[in-house]
Amino acid sequence: MKGGRAVHVAGVGLHPFGRFDGKDVTRLGQHAVREALAEAGVGRGGFGAAFCGTVYTGVAAGHKVLSGLGLSGVPIVNVEAGCASGGAALSLGAAAIASGQHDRVLVFGMEKMPRGIIRSSFFPPWCEEAGLSPAPAYFALRARRLMLESGVTREHLARVSVKNHANGVDNPFAMFRKPFTTEQVLASQVVCDPLTLYMLCSPNEGAAAVVLSCEPGPVGPPVRVLASVLRSHRPGSVLGEHTPMSGLPGAEPPTPTETAAREAWEQAGIDPRDLDLAEVQDTDSGREILSVEELGLCERGGGGRFVEDGVGERTGRLPVNPSGGLLSKGEPLGASALGQVVELAWQLRGSAGPRQVEGARLALGHTVGRGANASVVVLGR
């Protein structure tokens, strides 16, 4: 990373995303951690610190994972930053390598989400009683705004879902591996107009881990972390993931995704037009289009056109969510950002199998959620 030592992805591990009754979150985390350490050829004493991203797991979540494997003793930092928790953990780990504080660190994330609409301790009880808390309703308001301001249609929203579910068919780590047609997506149950059931991702379970190192790992062509940035919201907007009850008309401060992206291009020293693929937050179809706009992968207001032109299709100029995204993988909050990093590392090594984007050299990961928090990660080889 700019102004520091190179940060290599020396090993990766991924527990599939889905529902795993009878398997607790600690076991999910251990699965991913063991894989990443094994690939990096590292054991006890082989990493100087560990950073664990999780939201719903409770006290000392990362400590439980590592102490069960006889790997405690090093500093273990548990990080909560909503949907960007894994990205937050990665930014701490990457900074520790870049600055020379540690030569090798372990970064992991895991989650076992409650079922149904996610209940959050974020809102005061009266907001829940008054019906002001449901996440899909906020997603729907953002999608409505895209329809009003970015030329986005219901068909475009459906097409994002069709694309991601089609991509997910080839991903053995995804929860939903069934393709849908545009008609099926549009005909599925209306959750919050204009969003239908198949346009929304499901909270679920999973874990991901990476070993970061100042030197390349033993497997595959070296993959480096060129930028890892976390940002929070600024006040004024009512549409941000910080979901305030009020804001100021016409106030459009830069979103956390916009500010994180700007810093990431600077840190990585890249032009986003040179990206070969992107894994972005797609909690709902509209969120993917908004993410593309906020990241500057198309112009502001150009989201409808971006979908219409098929830019983000697997065969397009910039494949977006070739893994299937959260729409097909499901969303285990603490694991989702690092799940992207694992997928991107495979893409850059050329080992993504049927999902491979040929010749990928520069890749983007993005998550945004409650806080609000946004993380932007750039990997390169």
Place this chain on the structure above:
Amino acid sequence: MPPIARRWYPDPVSQVPIHPGLFTLPGDPRGPRLLAARCPSCAGLHFPAGETCPYCGTDGCREEAIGAEGRLWLWTAVRTAPPGYRGPVPYGFGVVDLPEGLRIVSRLASAEVERLREGQAVDLVIEPLFTNDAGDEVLSFAYAPREAR
């Protein structure tokens, strides 16, 4: 102010706000209003009212009763009761711009999304949302599309 509708219960039914300090109560001479607060430094409005300005951090924000009417900006309808919610479904949900200079997230009194449009005039209503375990009508706020009333 217009009387609060008491269609479903005989008088006297006691009414309680869903949370204190959010809006004016029936009988208040100001009529139905939201209780926002204005910053003495940057003049920004925020809701629910708090002493400290969320835009600049200045203390000493002063309560202002606002929002009798506004314009609809964004809207949707919630069809399945979210966790903790105690009112009827479906219900409208949206964002309203108030002329005093506040953009607010609110329930909408109509869930007919196909009849709602950007810029539509809406009026504040303080209405019973559900009956609590003590038998009181619990009041909350919503914006009602003017044409739909």
